[in-house]
Amino acid sequence: MKRIASKIFVIFCLSALVVASGDTSARDASTAKKLEVITTLFPTYDFARQVGKDKVNVTLLLPPGIEAHTFEPKPSDIVKINKADIFIYTGKYMEPWVENMIKGVSNNRLLVVDASSGIELMAGGDHDEEGENRNEEDAHGHHHEGIDPHIWLDPVNVEIMTSTIEKAFVQKDPANSLFYAKNAEEYNAKLADLDNRFKAAFAGCKHKTIISGGHFTFGYFTKRYGLEHASPYEGFSPNAEPTPKALAQLIDKLKTSGMKYIYYEELLDPKVARTIASETGARLELLHGAHNVSKDELARGVTYIDIMEDNLKKLKTGLECK
Amino acid sequence: MMNIFQQIHEALQYAFIQRAMIAGCFMALGCSFLGVFLVLRRFSLIGDGLAHVSFATVALALLLHAQPMVISIPIVALASFAILKLNEKAAVYGDAAIGLVSSLGIALGVIIASTAGGFNVDLFSYLFGNILSVTGFEVWMTVVISLSVAFVTGLLYHDLFAITFDEEYAQVSGIKVRLINRILILLTSFIVVLGIKIVGTLLVSSLIILPAIAALQVVRSFKATIALAGVFAIASVIIGIFASYVLNLPSGATIVMVNFLFFVIAFSINRIKG
C-alpha cells in the first residue's frame, strides 16, 4: 500500500517534474563553493559528513522516521539529485530504483557513487542453527535474489565505504584532497577502534546468538564477529509477515538459551518482539540497524558510531558478555 | 494425520496462538455479521476504504504528537458518514463513494507525511496490526467490539433487513432509515479502525467480504445467510491459524485463502444443485 501512496503522489507531481527537469545548469565545482552531496541512506550521509566536514553540504534523501526498504524518490528528490555534484547510493540491492533513475539524469557532471563498491557482498537469509544459508551463491559467483544489502553494519566495510567516498570527494574537489584524506584517515581510525572493541567484547560472552523480533539486518555484523542471528522473518521486506511456526521456534529458542533479552529494530512498532517477550518473560532491547534515524535523533546529530556504540552496550547486556 | 493433530496441540501451547484464536474468532464474528449487510448494499470495499483514511489520520496524529486512536476513530467515523452522504445525496453508488473518500484519505496522508519532514517512527508499522502479535488487552477489545456489534445487529435485525432488501419500502413502513444507516456505518468504522490495528487490513477487509459472499452462494433464508457467514468466518480463522502453523505460512493470508476455499465449495455446491 505504501507503493500505491507514493505512486499517486508521483503521478500528481509529474507535471512539476516536467517543468523542473529542464533545468540543466549544474553547479560549478569551484573551490569557493561547497560540494553538494546527496545520499540515499543515513549511514552514507553520516560518513559523507565525517569525511567532508564543513567543505561539503550533505543532504539525506530519506526523510527521518521513514522505513528505508520501501522508500521511493519523489520528483523533487530527482530534481535535487540533478542539481548535485555527488550522488551516493548504497548499492543496487539496497536501492534498486537508482539504476533506472540514473539513466534519466541530465546532468553529466554528476558523479554517481556506489558506496558498496569494493565490498564483498554476501547472500541474505536467516541462519539456522547449523549455520546454513538458505540462499547461496552458485558456482559462478552470481548472486541470487537474496543478497544482503546491509553492508554498513560491519565497521570494516565502513572503512572501505569511507575510502570510496573520500575518493569521490577528491575527484570532484582536488584542491581539498589533503583535507578529505585526513578526515577519512581519522574516521577510519575510529572505526578500527570500534572494530577492536567489538572483537574484545564478543570474545567472552555467555550467549552467541542475537535473537531479534525484527528483520535480519545484522548479517555482515554477525559474520564479522562470529555471532549468530535468529529472527522470525525471511528476507528484508518489512511487509512480510512472520509465520506462526517461526515465532514458536524463536520462542522455544529463547527459552532454551536462557537469554533474558530480545532485540527489536529501529523505527518500527516492535509488535513481534513484544509477543515473543510476553511469552518468555524476556525484556525488550533496541538493536539499531542504522538504516535511518528518527526526526529527534537527526536533530540531535546522532552519528553512526553513536548508534554502534549503543548497540555494543545493548549486545553486551543481552549476550551477557564480560 | 497424527502429526497434524500433534502440531495443532503443540501450537495451542503458545499464548500468542491462543490470543490469535480468540481475537480472530471475535473479529470474524463482528466483521461477518456486518459484512452481509455491507456486501448487499454494495459497500464491500469499505474495509479497505476506511483503512486508507486511517492512514491519513495516523499521519495527522503523529504530526500532532497525539495518540493515533484518539484521532483515528472520530475522523474515520466522519469519513464513513461522508460515504453515506455521497450515497444518499449525490446518488453516488456505494463502491464509488468509498473509492472517492478512500483516495482522498491516501492523498491527504501522503501530503501530511511529506510536509511533516519526517517522523519519529514509521507510520505503517504502527497502523497495521498482525493477528500473531495481538496483546492481551487487544483480545479484550475484540471481544467487546464484536459483542457490541452482535448485540446491535440483533436489536436492529428487522430494521436492517428491511433497509437492505428495500430501502424505499422500509421508509414507507416508518423505519428510521437514515438513523439506522448511520448506526450501521458507525459500527463498521469502529470495527474497521480497531480491527486494522489489531489484526491488520487484509484480515478485516476479507472477513467483511468473503464469508458474506460465500454465504450468499447458499441461498436460503436471510437469517441462515447471516448465521452461515458467521460460521464460515470463524471456521476460516480456526482452520487458517492451524493450517498456517502446520504449513509454515503467514496466518492472515492463510485465513483469507481458507475463506476463499469456503466460497469455492459453496459456489460448487450451488452449481451442482442447479
Place this chain on the structure above:
Amino acid sequence: MNIIEIKNLSVKYRNVKALGGVSLQVKAGDYVGVVGPNGSGKTTLVKAILGLLPFEGRITFQGMSFSQFRMDRHVGYLPQKMAVQDMRFPATAKEIVASGVYCCKKFPIRLDAHDYTAAEEAMRSLGIINLKDRPIGKLSGGQQQRVLLARTLVHSPEILILDEPTVALDPQSREAFYKTVEILNKEKKVTVLLVTHDVVSVGKYASKLLYLDREVIFYGTFESFCKSAQMSDYFGPGQHVICHRH
C-alpha cells in the same frame, strides 16, 4: 366517506414542476386507476401520498396524517418492480411477507409467532403458501409479485397502493393478479389506487379513473369519462377502447 383527501398538491423536482395543483378525494372502497403518459407524475403522486418526498399542499387520511393512518388502519404499498432490490436477495418468501408487519411495530422491531401466522395467512389467501420457505430469487415473476402483494396484506390494509404492478408479468399472471386485486376491493372493501400503463385492464376493473399529465386532466367515474365529449376530443379513439371494456 373520504378516505384520502388531497388539497392543492404540488411537487417540484429540481425546479421542474412534476405535479401541480392536484386536488381530489378518494372515497372508501374506490378502485382508482391512475393513468397518464410517461413522466406525467403518476409515481410522483404515489410517492407524495406515501410521504416519500417533500410536497406542498395537504394530504390527509380521514383527517389523519399518513404515519398515523399507517399505524392504526394500515396502508399497503406495492412498489414498481424495477425499483425494488435485486430479486436474488437472500430471503425466503415468508421472511419478506413477514416484513409487512414492520409498519406497525414500535422500535426495536420484534416479531412473534402471531406475526408469522399472519404472514402465512396472507400467503395462503394468495395461494402461495407452498412457497413460504423458498428463496425469493428462485420464484417466477408472477410468484414474486404475489409475495410482494402478500407483504402488503399481512395487516389487512384499508388502502392498497400499487405502482405498475404488472409490467413484468405475462398475460396469464397479469389476469390472475388483477382478479386478486378485484376480490380485495369487492369483498374486503379495500380502497385501491393502481398506477398503470395498461389502460385496457384499468377500464375493465377500476371504478374511477384519474388521468394525470403533471396535473389532473380527468378524475371521476368511468361513466362520466365515457360520456364526456371533452375526453373524447382529448383521447380520440382511445376513449372508446377504455369505455368499451368497461
